[in-house]
Amino acid sequence: MTAVLENPEADAATEVGAVPSFDVTLRVRRFNPEADEPEAYWEEFTVTAYGTDRVLDALHKVKWETDGSLTFRRSCAHGICGSDAMRINGRNRLACKALLKDLDPAKPIVVEPIKGLPVIKDLVVDMEPFFASYREIMPFLVAGGPEPSAERRQSPAERERYDDTTKCILCAACTTSCPVFWTDGQYFGPAAIVNAHRFIFDSRDEGGAQRLEILNDKEGVWRCRTVFNCSEACPRGIEVTKAIQEVKRAMITRAF
Amino acid sequence: MAATAPDIAAPRAPRNRRTTRTNWELYGWLFMRASGVLLLILIFGHLFVNLMTGDGIQQIDFAFVAGKLSSPFWQTWDLLMLWLAMIHGTNGVRTIINDYAERIGTRVVLKSALYLAFTITVTLGTLVIFTFDPCPPGSPDDLLPALCFD
Numbered sequence: 001m002t003a004v005l006e007n008p009e010a011d012a013a014t015e016v017g018a019v020p021s022f023d024v025t026l027r028v029r030r031f032n033p034e035a036d037e038p039e040a041y042w043e044e045f046t047v048t049a050y051g052t053d054r055v056l057d058a059l060h061k062v063k064w065e066t067d068g069s070l071t072f073r074r075s076c077a078h079g080i081c082g083s084d085a086m087r088i089n090g091r092n093r094l095a096c097k098a099l100l101k102d103l104d105p106a107k108p109i110v111v112e113p114i115k116g117l118p119v120i121k122d123l124v125v126d127m128e129p130f131f132a133s134y135r136e137i138m139p140f141l142v143a144g145g146p147e148p149s150a151e152r153r154q155s156p157a158e159r160e161r162y163d164d165t166t167k168c169i170l171c172a173a174c175t176t177s178c179p180v181f182w183t184d185g186q187y188f189g190p191a192a193i194v195n196a197h198r199f200i201f202d203s204r205d206e207g208g209a210q211r212l213e214i215l216n217d218k219e220g221v222w223r224c225r226t227v228f229n230c231s232e233a234c235p236r237g238i239e240v241t242k243a244i245q246e247v248k249r250a251m252i253t254r255a256f
Numbered sequence: 257m258a259a260t261a262p263d264i265a266a267p268r269a270p271r272n273r274r275t276t277r278t279n280w281e282l283y284g285w286l287f288m289r290a291s292g293v294l295l296l297i298l299i300f301g302h303l304f305v306n307l308m309t310g311d312g313i314q315q316i317d318f319a320f321v322a323g324k325l326s327s328p329f330w331q332t333w334d335l336l337m338l339w340l341a342m343i344h345g346t347n348g349v350r351t352i353i354n355d356y357a358e359r360i361g362t363r364v365v366l367k368s369a370l371y372l373a374f375t376i377t378v379t380l381g382t383l384v385i386f387t388f389d390p391c392p393p394g395s396p397d398d399l400l401p402a403l404c405f406d
Contacts (some may be wrong), residue, residue: 218280
Protein backbone atom coordinates (compact mmCIF):
# COMPACT_ATOMS: atom_id res chain seq x y z
CA MET A 1 0.00 0.00 0.00
CA THR A 2 2.70 2.41 -0.91
CA ALA A 3 1.98 5.65 -2.72
CA VAL A 4 -1.48 6.00 -1.22
CA LEU A 5 -2.25 9.02 0.86
CA GLU A 6 -4.86 8.59 3.53
CA ASN A 7 -5.64 12.30 3.62
CA PRO A 8 -8.53 13.01 1.19
CA GLU A 9 -7.62 16.72 1.09
CA ALA A 10 -4.42 15.79 -0.68
CA ASP A 11 -6.34 14.47 -3.68
CA ALA A 12 -6.20 17.66 -5.63
CA ALA A 13 -2.53 18.16 -4.85
CA THR A 14 -1.50 14.66 -5.95
CA GLU A 15 -3.46 14.65 -9.16
CA VAL A 16 -0.44 15.52 -11.26
CA GLY A 17 1.58 12.58 -10.05
CA ALA A 18 -1.44 10.43 -9.31
CA VAL A 19 -1.07 6.69 -9.59
CA PRO A 20 -3.83 5.14 -11.70
CA SER A 21 -6.11 2.80 -9.81
CA PHE A 22 -8.04 -0.17 -11.17
CA ASP A 23 -10.09 -3.09 -9.95
CA VAL A 24 -8.38 -6.43 -9.96
CA THR A 25 -9.78 -9.88 -9.24
CA LEU A 26 -7.70 -12.43 -7.39
CA ARG A 27 -8.66 -16.06 -7.85
CA VAL A 28 -7.14 -17.73 -4.83
CA ARG A 29 -6.75 -21.46 -4.18
CA ARG A 30 -7.89 -21.91 -0.61
CA PHE A 31 -7.71 -24.76 1.85
CA ASN A 32 -8.93 -24.79 5.41
CA PRO A 33 -7.63 -27.81 7.37
CA GLU A 34 -10.08 -27.10 10.20
CA ALA A 35 -13.18 -27.34 8.03
CA ASP A 36 -15.52 -30.27 8.59
CA GLU A 37 -14.50 -31.79 5.30
CA PRO A 38 -11.21 -30.13 4.38
CA GLU A 39 -11.12 -29.64 0.64
CA ALA A 40 -9.33 -27.12 -1.55
CA TYR A 41 -11.51 -24.66 -3.42
CA TRP A 42 -11.27 -21.45 -5.43
CA GLU A 43 -12.38 -18.09 -4.11
CA GLU A 44 -12.42 -14.78 -5.93
CA PHE A 45 -11.75 -11.41 -4.34
CA THR A 46 -12.01 -8.09 -6.13
CA VAL A 47 -9.99 -5.23 -4.75
CA THR A 48 -9.05 -1.77 -5.93
CA ALA A 49 -5.36 -1.60 -6.60
CA TYR A 50 -2.89 0.95 -7.89
CA GLY A 51 -0.35 0.81 -10.66
CA THR A 52 2.44 0.48 -8.14
CA ASP A 53 0.82 -2.41 -6.28
CA ARG A 54 2.16 -5.91 -6.24
CA VAL A 55 0.22 -9.16 -5.83
CA LEU A 56 1.27 -9.09 -2.19
CA ASP A 57 -0.40 -5.69 -1.72
CA ALA A 58 -3.63 -7.06 -3.16
CA LEU A 59 -3.42 -10.09 -0.86
CA HIS A 60 -2.83 -7.77 2.09
CA LYS A 61 -5.83 -5.73 1.13
CA VAL A 62 -7.99 -8.86 1.03
CA LYS A 63 -6.66 -10.09 4.36
CA TRP A 64 -6.90 -6.75 6.11
CA GLU A 65 -10.17 -5.50 4.67
CA THR A 66 -12.21 -8.42 3.31
CA ASP A 67 -11.34 -11.83 4.71
CA GLY A 68 -8.96 -12.06 7.64
CA SER A 69 -8.80 -15.85 7.34
CA LEU A 70 -6.82 -15.72 4.10
CA THR A 71 -3.47 -17.21 5.03
CA PHE A 72 -0.12 -16.68 3.35
CA ARG A 73 3.51 -16.22 4.35
CA ARG A 74 5.43 -13.00 3.98
CA SER A 75 8.17 -11.45 6.00
CA CYS A 76 10.23 -8.69 4.49
CA ALA A 77 7.89 -8.09 1.53
CA HIS A 78 10.82 -6.86 -0.56
CA GLY A 79 12.11 -9.93 -2.37
CA ILE A 80 14.86 -10.82 0.08
CA CYS A 81 13.45 -13.20 2.69
CA GLY A 82 11.93 -15.66 0.25
CA SER A 83 8.77 -16.26 2.29
CA ASP A 84 6.07 -15.45 -0.23
CA ALA A 85 6.82 -17.68 -3.18
CA MET A 86 3.52 -18.71 -4.76
CA ARG A 87 2.18 -19.88 -8.08
CA ILE A 88 0.80 -16.76 -9.76
CA ASN A 89 -0.90 -17.21 -13.14
CA GLY A 90 0.73 -20.61 -13.41
CA ARG A 91 4.29 -19.46 -12.73
CA ASN A 92 6.20 -19.53 -9.49
CA ARG A 93 6.98 -15.99 -8.39
CA LEU A 94 7.42 -13.95 -5.27
CA ALA A 95 4.14 -12.14 -4.55
CA CYS A 96 6.20 -9.14 -3.43
CA LYS A 97 8.02 -8.90 -6.76
CA ALA A 98 5.09 -9.41 -9.14
CA LEU A 99 3.45 -6.11 -10.10
CA LEU A 100 -0.28 -6.39 -10.76
CA LYS A 101 -0.04 -4.20 -13.85
CA ASP A 102 2.42 -6.67 -15.40
CA LEU A 103 -0.02 -9.56 -14.96
CA ASP A 104 -2.91 -8.29 -17.11
CA PRO A 105 -5.30 -7.14 -14.33
CA ALA A 106 -8.20 -7.28 -16.81
CA LYS A 107 -8.39 -11.01 -16.19
CA PRO A 108 -8.54 -12.71 -12.78
CA ILE A 109 -5.08 -13.29 -11.35
CA VAL A 110 -4.77 -16.91 -10.29
CA VAL A 111 -2.89 -17.40 -7.02
CA GLU A 112 -2.08 -20.91 -5.82
CA PRO A 113 0.31 -22.41 -3.27
CA ILE A 114 3.59 -23.68 -4.74
CA LYS A 115 3.26 -27.25 -6.00
CA GLY A 116 4.86 -30.43 -4.74
CA LEU A 117 4.86 -29.58 -1.03
CA PRO A 118 1.97 -30.40 1.32
CA VAL A 119 -0.46 -27.51 1.75
CA ILE A 120 -1.01 -26.53 5.38
CA LYS A 121 -3.53 -23.75 4.89
CA ASP A 122 -4.46 -21.61 1.88
CA LEU A 123 -1.12 -20.47 0.40
CA VAL A 124 1.06 -21.82 3.20
CA VAL A 125 2.89 -25.07 2.44
CA ASP A 126 5.02 -27.33 4.62
CA MET A 127 8.58 -26.37 3.68
CA GLU A 128 10.17 -29.12 5.79
CA PRO A 129 10.89 -31.60 2.93
CA PHE A 130 12.51 -28.72 1.06
CA PHE A 131 14.73 -27.74 3.98
CA ALA A 132 15.54 -31.39 4.72
CA SER A 133 17.12 -31.68 1.26
CA TYR A 134 18.91 -28.39 1.86
CA ARG A 135 20.39 -29.64 5.13
CA GLU A 136 21.55 -32.87 3.53
CA ILE A 137 24.01 -31.13 1.21
CA MET A 138 25.78 -29.54 4.24
CA PRO A 139 25.19 -25.85 3.52
CA PHE A 140 28.09 -24.60 5.64
CA LEU A 141 31.80 -24.09 5.15
CA VAL A 142 33.81 -27.26 5.66
CA ALA A 143 37.40 -26.18 6.25
CA GLY A 144 40.24 -28.29 7.56
CA GLY A 145 43.44 -27.27 9.28
CA PRO A 146 43.86 -24.88 12.18
CA GLU A 147 41.52 -21.97 12.27
CA PRO A 148 43.31 -18.95 10.82
CA SER A 149 43.69 -15.86 12.99
CA ALA A 150 42.49 -13.65 10.14
CA GLU A 151 39.98 -14.12 7.32
CA ARG A 152 40.21 -17.02 4.92
CA ARG A 153 41.38 -15.08 1.91
CA GLN A 154 40.08 -15.50 -1.61
CA SER A 155 40.81 -13.71 -4.87
CA PRO A 156 38.04 -11.85 -6.71
CA ALA A 157 38.24 -14.48 -9.46
CA GLU A 158 37.76 -17.30 -6.95
CA ARG A 159 34.79 -15.45 -5.47
CA GLU A 160 33.32 -14.89 -8.92
CA ARG A 161 33.33 -18.64 -9.61
CA TYR A 162 30.30 -19.27 -7.39
CA ASP A 163 28.87 -15.76 -7.20
CA ASP A 164 25.64 -16.64 -8.99
CA THR A 165 24.60 -19.35 -6.54
CA THR A 166 25.22 -17.16 -3.46
CA LYS A 167 22.10 -15.21 -4.41
CA CYS A 168 19.69 -17.97 -3.37
CA ILE A 169 17.07 -16.93 -0.81
CA LEU A 170 15.58 -20.43 -0.33
CA CYS A 171 12.11 -19.38 -1.46
CA ALA A 172 11.55 -22.83 -3.06
CA ALA A 173 10.24 -21.29 -6.29
CA CYS A 174 12.71 -23.41 -8.31
CA THR A 175 12.25 -26.73 -6.54
CA THR A 176 8.46 -26.48 -6.65
CA SER A 177 8.50 -25.65 -10.36
CA CYS A 178 10.45 -28.82 -11.17
CA PRO A 179 8.31 -31.59 -12.72
CA VAL A 180 10.71 -34.25 -11.43
CA PHE A 181 10.20 -32.94 -7.88
CA TRP A 182 6.43 -32.92 -8.38
CA THR A 183 6.22 -36.67 -9.03
CA ASP A 184 7.39 -38.16 -5.76
CA GLY A 185 9.26 -35.41 -3.93
CA GLN A 186 12.33 -37.63 -3.53
CA TYR A 187 14.56 -35.60 -5.85
CA PHE A 188 16.91 -33.25 -3.99
CA GLY A 189 15.58 -30.39 -6.09
CA PRO A 190 17.31 -27.44 -7.75
CA ALA A 191 17.60 -25.32 -4.59
CA ALA A 192 19.62 -27.95 -2.71
CA ILE A 193 21.93 -28.39 -5.71
CA VAL A 194 22.36 -24.63 -6.11
CA ASN A 195 23.39 -24.34 -2.47
CA ALA A 196 25.75 -27.30 -2.81
CA HIS A 197 27.24 -25.58 -5.87
CA ARG A 198 27.84 -22.48 -3.76
CA PHE A 199 30.21 -24.48 -1.51
CA ILE A 200 31.58 -27.02 -4.00
CA PHE A 201 33.06 -24.22 -6.10
CA ASP A 202 34.22 -22.14 -3.11
CA SER A 203 38.04 -22.20 -3.02
CA ARG A 204 38.02 -22.14 0.81
CA ASP A 205 35.77 -25.16 1.16
CA GLU A 206 37.08 -28.70 1.56
CA GLY A 207 33.79 -30.59 1.69
CA GLY A 208 33.28 -30.67 -2.07
CA ALA A 209 33.96 -34.40 -2.42
CA GLN A 210 31.44 -35.19 0.31
CA ARG A 211 28.81 -32.97 -1.24
CA LEU A 212 29.36 -34.47 -4.68
CA GLU A 213 29.04 -37.91 -3.12
CA ILE A 214 25.70 -36.92 -1.58
CA LEU A 215 24.38 -35.48 -4.85
CA ASN A 216 25.59 -38.54 -6.80
CA ASP A 217 22.64 -40.32 -5.19
CA LYS A 218 20.03 -41.74 -7.50
CA GLU A 219 17.76 -38.92 -6.36
CA GLY A 220 20.55 -36.40 -6.92
CA VAL A 221 21.65 -34.37 -9.92
CA TRP A 222 21.12 -37.25 -12.37
CA ARG A 223 17.36 -36.87 -12.05
CA CYS A 224 17.61 -33.40 -13.59
CA ARG A 225 16.05 -33.47 -17.06
CA THR A 226 17.22 -29.93 -17.95
CA VAL A 227 13.64 -28.71 -18.17
CA PHE A 228 14.80 -25.16 -17.25
CA ASN A 229 11.65 -24.49 -15.17
CA CYS A 230 13.90 -23.68 -12.22
CA SER A 231 15.93 -21.10 -14.12
CA GLU A 232 12.72 -19.45 -15.29
CA ALA A 233 11.17 -19.48 -11.84
CA CYS A 234 14.12 -18.11 -9.87
CA PRO A 235 13.19 -14.63 -8.60
CA ARG A 236 16.87 -13.85 -8.12
CA GLY A 237 17.76 -14.70 -11.70
CA ILE A 238 20.15 -17.49 -10.73
CA GLU A 239 21.09 -19.69 -13.68
CA VAL A 240 19.91 -22.75 -11.80
CA THR A 241 20.09 -25.28 -14.62
CA LYS A 242 23.61 -24.14 -15.46
CA ALA A 243 24.66 -24.64 -11.84
CA ILE A 244 23.21 -28.16 -11.86
CA GLN A 245 25.10 -28.95 -15.06
CA GLU A 246 28.32 -27.68 -13.51
CA VAL A 247 27.82 -30.01 -10.56
CA LYS A 248 27.24 -32.90 -13.01
CA ARG A 249 30.43 -32.00 -14.85
CA ALA A 250 32.37 -31.88 -11.58
CA MET A 251 31.13 -35.40 -10.80
CA ILE A 252 32.12 -36.73 -14.20
CA THR A 253 35.61 -35.24 -14.05
CA ARG A 254 35.95 -36.67 -10.55
CA ALA A 255 34.90 -40.15 -11.69
CA PHE A 256 37.33 -40.39 -14.61
CA MET B 257 32.44 -41.19 17.60
CA ALA B 258 32.21 -41.02 21.36
CA ALA B 259 29.30 -42.85 22.88
CA THR B 260 28.32 -39.72 24.76
CA ALA B 261 28.07 -37.62 21.62
CA PRO B 262 25.34 -35.07 22.19
CA ASP B 263 22.29 -34.93 20.01
CA ILE B 264 23.51 -32.86 17.12
CA ALA B 265 20.70 -31.00 15.49
CA ALA B 266 20.37 -30.50 11.77
CA PRO B 267 22.31 -29.59 9.50
CA ARG B 268 24.55 -32.35 10.82
CA ALA B 269 21.70 -34.76 11.38
CA PRO B 270 22.24 -38.10 9.64
CA ARG B 271 20.85 -38.37 6.18
CA ASN B 272 17.59 -40.22 6.04
CA ARG B 273 17.83 -40.92 2.32
CA ARG B 274 19.43 -44.23 1.49
CA THR B 275 22.67 -43.53 -0.33
CA THR B 276 23.28 -45.37 -3.52
CA ARG B 277 27.03 -44.73 -3.24
CA THR B 278 27.71 -46.05 -6.70
CA ASN B 279 28.34 -44.21 -9.91
CA TRP B 280 25.49 -46.13 -11.55
CA GLU B 281 23.35 -43.09 -12.40
CA LEU B 282 26.45 -41.19 -13.50
CA TYR B 283 27.41 -43.94 -15.96
CA GLY B 284 23.81 -44.15 -17.12
CA TRP B 285 23.74 -40.43 -17.82
CA LEU B 286 27.05 -40.53 -19.68
CA PHE B 287 26.04 -43.63 -21.63
CA MET B 288 22.93 -41.87 -22.93
CA ARG B 289 25.06 -39.10 -24.41
CA ALA B 290 27.79 -41.34 -25.86
CA SER B 291 25.41 -43.93 -27.29
CA GLY B 292 23.23 -41.17 -28.68
CA VAL B 293 26.09 -39.83 -30.81
CA LEU B 294 27.13 -43.32 -31.91
CA LEU B 295 23.55 -44.27 -32.77
CA LEU B 296 23.22 -41.20 -35.00
CA ILE B 297 26.14 -42.48 -37.08
CA LEU B 298 25.07 -46.14 -36.99
CA ILE B 299 21.41 -45.54 -37.86
CA PHE B 300 21.99 -43.00 -40.60
CA GLY B 301 24.80 -45.19 -42.01
CA HIS B 302 22.38 -48.13 -41.98
CA LEU B 303 19.66 -46.12 -43.70
CA PHE B 304 22.09 -44.72 -46.28
CA VAL B 305 23.52 -48.10 -47.24
CA ASN B 306 20.10 -49.76 -47.43
CA LEU B 307 18.17 -47.02 -49.17
CA MET B 308 20.55 -44.76 -51.09
CA THR B 309 23.33 -46.97 -52.46
CA GLY B 310 22.95 -49.56 -55.21
CA ASP B 311 19.36 -50.02 -56.36
CA GLY B 312 17.98 -48.18 -53.35
CA ILE B 313 14.85 -49.46 -51.70
CA GLN B 314 14.18 -51.89 -54.60
CA GLN B 315 17.17 -54.02 -53.59
CA ILE B 316 15.84 -54.89 -50.16
CA ASP B 317 14.63 -58.49 -50.08
CA PHE B 318 15.46 -61.71 -48.29
CA ALA B 319 18.63 -62.19 -50.30
CA PHE B 320 19.85 -58.65 -49.56
CA VAL B 321 19.44 -59.12 -45.81
CA ALA B 322 20.97 -62.59 -45.99
CA GLY B 323 23.94 -61.15 -47.85
CA LYS B 324 24.45 -58.40 -45.29
CA LEU B 325 24.20 -60.77 -42.36
CA SER B 326 26.88 -63.05 -43.82
CA SER B 327 29.47 -60.26 -43.71
CA PRO B 328 31.31 -59.83 -40.40
CA PHE B 329 31.35 -56.04 -40.92
CA TRP B 330 27.57 -55.78 -41.08
CA GLN B 331 27.19 -58.32 -38.30
CA THR B 332 29.24 -56.06 -36.04
CA TRP B 333 27.38 -52.96 -37.25
CA ASP B 334 23.96 -54.49 -36.65
CA LEU B 335 24.98 -55.95 -33.31
CA LEU B 336 26.26 -52.57 -32.11
CA MET B 337 23.14 -50.87 -33.36
CA LEU B 338 20.89 -53.42 -31.68
CA TRP B 339 22.61 -53.32 -28.31
CA LEU B 340 23.18 -49.59 -28.14
CA ALA B 341 19.64 -48.78 -29.28
CA MET B 342 18.09 -51.28 -26.87
CA ILE B 343 20.13 -50.16 -23.85
CA HIS B 344 19.64 -46.49 -24.76
CA GLY B 345 15.90 -46.90 -25.21
CA THR B 346 15.44 -49.07 -22.15
CA ASN B 347 17.37 -46.67 -19.95
CA GLY B 348 15.31 -43.79 -21.33
CA VAL B 349 12.02 -45.55 -20.59
CA ARG B 350 13.35 -46.52 -17.16
CA THR B 351 13.91 -42.85 -16.30
CA ILE B 352 10.45 -41.98 -17.63
CA ILE B 353 8.92 -44.67 -15.42
CA ASN B 354 10.88 -43.30 -12.45
CA ASP B 355 9.64 -39.81 -13.26
CA TYR B 356 5.98 -40.59 -13.84
CA ALA B 357 5.02 -43.79 -12.00
CA GLU B 358 4.44 -42.73 -8.43
CA ARG B 359 3.29 -45.99 -6.84
CA ILE B 360 5.92 -48.61 -6.15
CA GLY B 361 3.68 -51.36 -7.50
CA THR B 362 3.22 -49.57 -10.81
CA ARG B 363 6.97 -49.05 -11.06
CA VAL B 364 7.76 -52.69 -10.42
CA VAL B 365 5.22 -53.91 -12.98
CA LEU B 366 6.26 -51.43 -15.68
CA LYS B 367 9.97 -52.01 -15.16
CA SER B 368 9.58 -55.81 -15.14
CA ALA B 369 7.72 -55.60 -18.45
CA LEU B 370 10.40 -53.27 -19.80
CA TYR B 371 13.32 -55.50 -18.80
CA LEU B 372 11.52 -58.59 -20.10
CA ALA B 373 10.97 -56.90 -23.47
CA PHE B 374 14.62 -55.84 -23.48
CA THR B 375 15.88 -59.34 -22.75
CA ILE B 376 13.71 -61.01 -25.37
CA THR B 377 14.55 -58.48 -28.09
CA VAL B 378 18.29 -58.47 -27.43
CA THR B 379 18.54 -62.25 -27.13
CA LEU B 380 16.52 -62.93 -30.27
CA GLY B 381 18.29 -60.19 -32.21
CA THR B 382 21.74 -61.36 -31.22
CA LEU B 383 20.83 -64.96 -32.06
CA VAL B 384 19.62 -63.94 -35.51
CA ILE B 385 22.71 -61.86 -36.25
CA PHE B 386 25.09 -64.73 -35.45
CA THR B 387 23.16 -67.84 -36.40
CA PHE B 388 21.27 -66.64 -39.45
CA ASP B 389 21.51 -69.19 -42.26
CA PRO B 390 19.38 -68.52 -45.34
CA CYS B 391 19.67 -72.14 -46.46
CA PRO B 392 19.43 -74.40 -43.42
CA PRO B 393 20.58 -77.90 -44.43
CA GLY B 394 17.91 -80.56 -44.61
CA SER B 395 15.03 -78.18 -45.31
CA PRO B 396 12.49 -79.05 -48.00
CA ASP B 397 13.34 -77.33 -51.29
CA ASP B 398 9.97 -75.60 -51.63
CA LEU B 399 10.59 -73.62 -48.43
CA LEU B 400 14.02 -72.32 -49.45
CA PRO B 401 14.57 -69.01 -51.24
CA ALA B 402 15.91 -68.91 -54.76
CA LEU B 403 19.39 -67.83 -53.74
CA CYS B 404 20.05 -71.24 -52.19
CA PHE B 405 19.97 -72.85 -55.65
CA ASP B 406 22.31 -70.43 -57.45
